[in-house]
Amino acid sequence: MGLGTFIHDIVAPSMEAIAPLMPGETFPIFFEMEMMQRALLASIMVTVVAGFLGVFLLIQNLALIGDGLAHVSFGGVAVGIVLGASSPLWYALLFSTISAILIYELQSRELLTGDASIAIFLTGMLALGLVILRVGGGGITADIHSYLFGNLLLIDRDSLDMIAIITLTCLCILAVIRKPLLACAIDPLAARIQGLPVRGIGLLFSIITAAVVVSMVQVVGTLLVTALLVTPAATAQFVGKSFRSCVIWTQVFGLASVFGGLLISSEIGSGSGSTIALFAAIIFAVVAISKSLSGILSPTNDN
Amino acid sequence: MDGVEITLGTPALEVEKLTVLRSGKVILKDINFKIKKGEFVALVGPNGSGKSTLMLSVLGVLKAQEGKIKIYGNRPMSRKLNGKIGWVSQAAANLPKEIKITVRELVSLGVVNATNLFSLSFKDRNNDIVNAIKMVGLEEEQHTDISRLSGGQRQRAVIARALASNAEFIMLDEPLVGIDRDARNSLLKLLDILCHKENKTILMVSHDLTAMRQTAHRIIYLEEGIRYDGKTENFPDFSTLAGLRGIEHVHDHDLLKTFEKGEGD
Numbered sequence A: 001m002g003l004g005t006f007i008h009d010i011v012a013p014s015m016e017a018i019a020p021l022m023p024g025e026t027f028p029i030f031f032e033m034e035m036m037q038r039a040l041l042a043s044i045m046v047t048v049v050a051g052f053l054g055v056f057l058l059i060q061n062l063a064l065i066g067d068g069l070a071h072v073s074f075g076g077v078a079v080g081i082v083l084g085a086s087s088p089l090w091y092a093l094l095f096s097t098i099s100a101i102l103i104y105e106l107q108s109r110e111l112l113t114g115d116a117s118i119a120i121f122l123t124g125m126l127a128l129g130l131v132i133l134r135v136g137g138g139g140i141t142a143d144i145h146s147y148l149f150g151n152l153l154l155i156d157r158d159s160l161d162m163i164a165i166i167t168l169t170c171l172c173i174l175a176v177i178r179k180p181l182l183a184c185a186i187d188p189l190a191a192r193i194q195g196l197p198v199r200g201i202g203l204l205f206s207i208i209t210a211a212v213v214v215s216m217v218q219v220v221g222t223l224l225v226t227a228l229l230v231t232p233a234a235t236a237q238f239v240g241k242s243f244r245s246c247v248i249w250t251q252v253f254g255l256a257s258v259f260g261g262l263l264i265s266s267e268i269g270s271g272s273g274s275t276i277a278l279f280a281a282i283i284f285a286v287v288a289i290s291k292s293l294s295g296i297l298s299p300t301n302d303n
Numbered sequence B: 001m002d003g004v005e006i007t008l009g010t011p012a013l014e015v016e017k018l019t020v021l022r023s024g025k026v027i028l029k030d031i032n033f034k035i036k037k038g039e040f041v042a043l044v045g046p047n048g049s050g051k052s053t054l055m056l057s058v059l060g061v062l063k064a065q066e067g068k069i070k071i072y073g074n075r076p077m078s079r080k081l082n083g084k085i086g087w088v089s090q091a092a093a094n095l096p097k098e099i100k101i102t103v104r105e106l107v108s109l110g111v112v113n114a115t116n117l118f119s120l121s122f123k124d125r126n127n128d129i130v131n132a133i134k135m136v137g138l139e140e141e142q143h144t145d146i147s148r149l150s151g152g153q154r155q156r157a158v159i160a161r162a163l164a165s166n167a168e169f170i171m172l173d174e175p176l177v178g179i180d181r182d183a184r185n186s187l188l189k190l191l192d193i194l195c196h197k198e199n200k201t202i203l204m205v206s207h208d209l210t211a212m213r214q215t216a217h218r219i220i221y222l223e224e225g226i227r228y229d230g231k232t233e234n235f236p237d238f239s240t241l242a243g244l245r246g247i248e249h250v251h252d253h254d255l256l257k258t259f260e261k262g263e264g265d
Helices: A003-021 A034-059 A065-082 A089-108 A114-136 A142-149 A157-176 A178-186 A188-193 A198-220 A222-229 A231-239 A243-268 A272-297 B051-059 B103-111 B123-135 B151-164 B181-196 B209-215 B238-244 B252-260
Strands: B013-022 B025-035 B040-044 B066-071 B085-088 B169-173 B201-206 B218-222 B226-231
Touching: A003 A034, A003 A157, A034 A065, A034 A157, A034 A178, A034 A198, A034 A222, A034 A231, A034 A243, A034 A272, A065 A089, A065 A114, A065 A142, A065 A198, A065 A222, A089 A114, A089 A157, A089 A198, A142 A198, A142 A222, A157 A178, A157 A198, A178 A188, A178 A198, A178 B103, A188 A198, A188 B085, A198 A222, A198 A272, A222 A231, A222 A243, A222 A272, A231 A243, A231 A272, A243 A272, B013 B051, B025 B051, B025 B226, B040 B051, B040 B181, B040 B209, B051 B066, B051 B169, B051 B201, B085 B151, B103 B123, B103 B151, B123 B151, B123 B181, B151 B169, B151 B181, B181 B201, B181 B209, B201 B209, B209 B218
Parallel strands: B040 B201, B040 B218, B085 B169, B169 B201
Antiparallel strands: B013 B025, B013 B066, B218 B226
């Protein structure tokens, strides 16, 4: 039994217990049916780790790295499918990790600026995936479609185990290295002089990002990974007044997006991944607009 | 006061026959000087004179073509120097506005080093953080997000971060840029206290010669090599300095302008 199944077994009774309290006609099935429980658990796990990661990505101005690595992951998935792999996400993990390391190297050696190296890997690996699918597979099948836009129904026991291992490991590592990571993100030179292994931490962070992105692919899809990675963290910048409070607000907005998105998508039958992403964007817009309105109404409060 | 001779033993910094190239161009050539423990040295010079290059070489970020640099007897970036050097960069004072981080959170980053990197808690270093904030006088602002501080306060927060690491040797890159006169004076006073009361060694890059003449023990004037290195009170007046630079019959105010111009190398 894997980690995901283990966690599922522990929380399933409590999920069933709170199911009647949940709003909506269809939404409570996320707390009742085993398959849907897995989907909900997976969504929560990736949202928590993505939000935590996102705060650090924003500080380093790396908001689009998630998008880049997600496209790379799609290339990996395509290669995996054509090669007949039972879980193509392992290929995605391999592709995404290698690309993340190479992007980091290109950036830190200043061979290419941040965005350019992301753009090259994004398009290059996506193109590889598409070519291989055409030549070796059946093109964009329904299966492929679900990797592009996410499909919670695809999350079986094995997927949940993989998601649980990736997210919990990354969360633990991030929690342990949060201070050195923040020091490196804010001022790499000062961090290096302080004796911190800036390069090692940067590589570790790249690998974590790659792994988290892969874990998110089934939940929101490669095209929408950034929605959970960056949007909640960006919304939190409007309300947080310290790093710590931003981390907490990010979780609030991230989890609100997941619950809101799943609730609406299950009621009106919209896709779960896209509805979560849309909900995250709407929360951002509401917070941003009300923040600037309150700024106009009380000019003394310049925050 | 003559605080130069107070400590013997290993100098804080030794630079010997240093030559540094950047993109194939000689920026520093045959530079020699030593800084003793407890000294407050100002490194001054016009734009492009190599001040920043010298600082980055001392820190070990730039590699020297020739010559050697020793900090407390060790090569730059040596593990033995971990936590001994506090670096106050310009970048740190110009943090992007989007980053929400309080003074206390920023200062607490100073206590992370190679040995406690993976610690779960830094509570044992709490005193260092509290003291550093107190030393720079930001107790009231400690829970304020740094984007809401003035330039001078932000600079103090970055200095506090260096102090929290218990660094003995504090290097500052143009800390006086972009802050008003009052903030400048109180910052200089703070550095003076750090030097005399806390026995810190200070090396500060600045183009503000007037300010440096008021505070530093010693001035190193850099322009295509070291043109002057000695006690502040013996620092030549501007016309003599012009002679040192190989420029004759220059008016004082022309040279003053060189120093007063903003700089960003």
